[in-house]
Amino acid sequence: MLNSIKKEHEWQIREFLFTLRLLSKNPSAVAGFVIIATMVFIAVTAPYIAPYDPIKISLRERLSAPSIVHIFGTDEMGRDILSRVMHGARISLRIGVLVIAIAGGLGAVIGAVAGYLGKQADNIIMRVMDVILSFPPLVLAMALAAALGPNLNNAILAVAFVMIPKFARMVRGEALAVKEKQFIAAARASGAGSMWIILHHIIPNCFSSVIILSTLLLGETILIAASLSFIGLGAQPPTPEWGAMISVGRKFLMDQWWYPTFPGLFILVTVIGFNILGDALRDILDPRIRR
Amino acid sequence: MAETLLDIKELSVRFFTYQGVVRALEKVDLTISKGEILGLVGETGCGKSVLARSILRLIADPPGKIWNGEIFFKGEDLLTTSNRRLRHVRGNEISMIFQEPMSSLNPVFRVGNQMQEVVMLHQRVESAEAREICIDMLNQVKMPDPEGVLTKYPHELSGGMRQRVMIAMELSCRPDLLIADEPTTALDVTVQAQVLTILEELTRQRGVSVLFISHDLGVIAQLCDRVAVMYAGRIVEVAPVRNLFSGPRHPYTQGLLKAIPRVDDERDTLSVIAGVVPGLIRPPEGCRFHPRCDAVMNACDRVVPRRVEVGLGHQVACHLYNDSSEKCDADTRH
Numbered sequence: 001m002l003n004s005i006k007k008e009h010e011w012q013i014r015e016f017l018f019t020l021r022l023l024s025k026n027p028s029a030v031a032g033f034v035i036i037a038t039m040v041f042i043a044v045t046a047p048y049i050a051p052y053d054p055i056k057i058s059l060r061e062r063l064s065a066p067s068i069v070h071i072f073g074t075d076e077m078g079r080d081i082l083s084r085v086m087h088g089a090r091i092s093l094r095i096g097v098l099v100i101a102i103a104g105g106l107g108a109v110i111g112a113v114a115g116y117l118g119k120q121a122d123n124i125i126m127r128v129m130d131v132i133l134s135f136p137p138l139v140l141a142m143a144l145a146a147a148l149g150p151n152l153n154n155a156i157l158a159v160a161f162v163m164i165p166k167f168a169r170m171v172r173g174e175a176l177a178v179k180e181k182q183f184i185a186a187a188r189a190s191g192a193g194s195m196w197i198i199l200h201h202i203i204p205n206c207f208s209s210v211i212i213l214s215t216l217l218l219g220e221t222i223l224i225a226a227s228l229s230f231i232g233l234g235a236q237p238p239t240p241e242w243g244a245m246i247s248v249g250r251k252f253l254m255d256q257w258w259y260p261t262f263p264g265l266f267i268l269v270t271v272i273g274f275n276i277l278g279d280a281l282r283d284i285l286d287p288r289i290r291r
Numbered sequence: 292m293a294e295t296l297l298d299i300k301e302l303s304v305r306f307f308t309y310q311g312v313v314r315a316l317e318k319v320d321l322t323i324s325k326g327e328i329l330g331l332v333g334e335t336g337c338g339k340s341v342l343a344r345s346i347l348r349l350i351a352d353p354p355g356k357i358w359n360g361e362i363f364f365k366g367e368d369l370l371t372t373s374n375r376r377l378r379h380v381r382g383n384e385i386s387m388i389f390q391e392p393m394s395s396l397n398p399v400f401r402v403g404n405q406m407q408e409v410v411m412l413h414q415r416v417e418s419a420e421a422r423e424i425c426i427d428m429l430n431q432v433k434m435p436d437p438e439g440v441l442t443k444y445p446h447e448l449s450g451g452m453r454q455r456v457m458i459a460m461e462l463s464c465r466p467d468l469l470i471a472d473e474p475t476t477a478l479d480v481t482v483q484a485q486v487l488t489i490l491e492e493l494t495r496q497r498g499v500s501v502l503f504i505s506h507d508l509g510v511i512a513q514l515c516d517r518v519a520v521m522y523a524g525r526i527v528e529v530a531p532v533r534n535l536f537s538g539p540r541h542p543y544t545q546g547l548l549k550a551i552p553r554v555d556d557e558r559d560t561l562s563v564i565a566g567v568v569p570g571l572i573r574p575p576e577g578c579r580f581h582p583r584c585d586a587v588m589n590a591c592d593r594v595v596p597r598r599v600e601v602g603l604g605h606q607v608a609c610h611l612y613n614d615s616s617e618k619c620d621a622d623t624r625h
Contacts, residue, residue: 181394182389182390182391182394182395183394183395183396183397183398185349185389186387186389186395186396186457187397188347188349188381189347189349189381189382189386189387189389189470190381190382190386190387190409190413190460190461190464191378191379191380191381191382191383191412191413192378192382193378200408201397204397204399204400205397205398205399207399
């Protein structure tokens, strides 16, 4: 049984190992990958490896400096900052992945439809996207999050909405190039309809770009989501969200530097990690240039 | 004579560009019978591919437009039928193979996925059965190691292999008509011969009609039953393949055949047809070939010659063979 599965998926396994080998030969990819893998590991295992309960208040230890007991120190309620930052990784990564999944999925479909259908459909769709793009992303996300009501899910929707045009624009451009290819004509000649061609030929051909853009935008997404929490429109206390922690902690920056610094560092490192990884993936995931 | 499968009547196609209206096809008439292989020859840019694409309404609009005419396929006009019905015809009843096998397959999917997808959609079978059908089809096009090919990406295959995959894919849907638009132009000569043999064998076996487009007269001579010669958007001569090669009637066809080198040739230089192919924005009046024609006469630059029968199934559109009453017929003027 196991053997037959192994045989049937032999090329998939080979392919995966090959990707890993290419990845390991690229130093910046390794750096980005290690950072992101660490963050994911922290996020997944936070409940087990965090030394303390992230929302347990212990007023006797409030605002204590980093020490052996509390490596990153504690906040104004005596909560362990290390534990809070670790749990924060869960929230930030989840926001990032959800936003990108929503925005990437919708954006890719919208862009592919616009690019493939062309003419008026393209005009109308892309003008709407231009309107969204003409706002500074953070301002628009703020306005939306405020209008929807301040909580984490609404913040996710708001950020996703802002990200859609970025995907739509890129995918449209790719779709314009792909639709002139002969296999599209061949597909039409064998009876494929527009929707089928968009879903089965256009979007898969844009996939590597979508993945690269996703990784690059994940950093920005996490940053915008943290910013929303910072101004109180995202995660609500006592949720240990990084942006929200910095928001409260900024009052203490002068005397208790560790409070806003560590969440800030985590945002910095995560965003850099995603950016490096995104760049490296561009070189690796494209089937046409990988060999 | 066998039953008519495809009947193209007075088909005109125009492209509206910034430079002007390109009259790519003017009143083209053509029929294809069941099981027949019809060759379509002509120079680059004479409208062969436009004709092929018009049959399936694959002309990009804009800038192209099927200006008028009718295309009857099994008695049904493809130009006025619904999009839905047309989608059914495409692939199921009429398939098409394109010029460049390099770009006819989607580069991001494995060959197997693409073939199976087509088979599953058109024949409504499960994926395991579709796989069997694919392997069977690949065997029929003499593909070495069909199972291995299924797991490969298109860029891992050679041009000849890709074209064979395309033939397998298109024939797997059991069409009645296969349109082959210069399927071997991008291949080298030995591979070309293989692909042609396979194509001929399979279509003859299954009784599939073929519209075979090429500018290679050698290939046409070998493969086809009948030949249509196109010049600047019009069909100038249609004949059974033997008649065309032994007794070409239209001056253009004669020129074409003279321009082919032969092994037993004693000439030092090949003859050429003087002049260049006319632009189709403002094509020559009357017979479009007249500025380059050796046998040009009075009526040629004014009246469009009608197609007349000069032998069994041999038609030619040239004033040399029109009788005098028709030359002055004002109705045929353009």
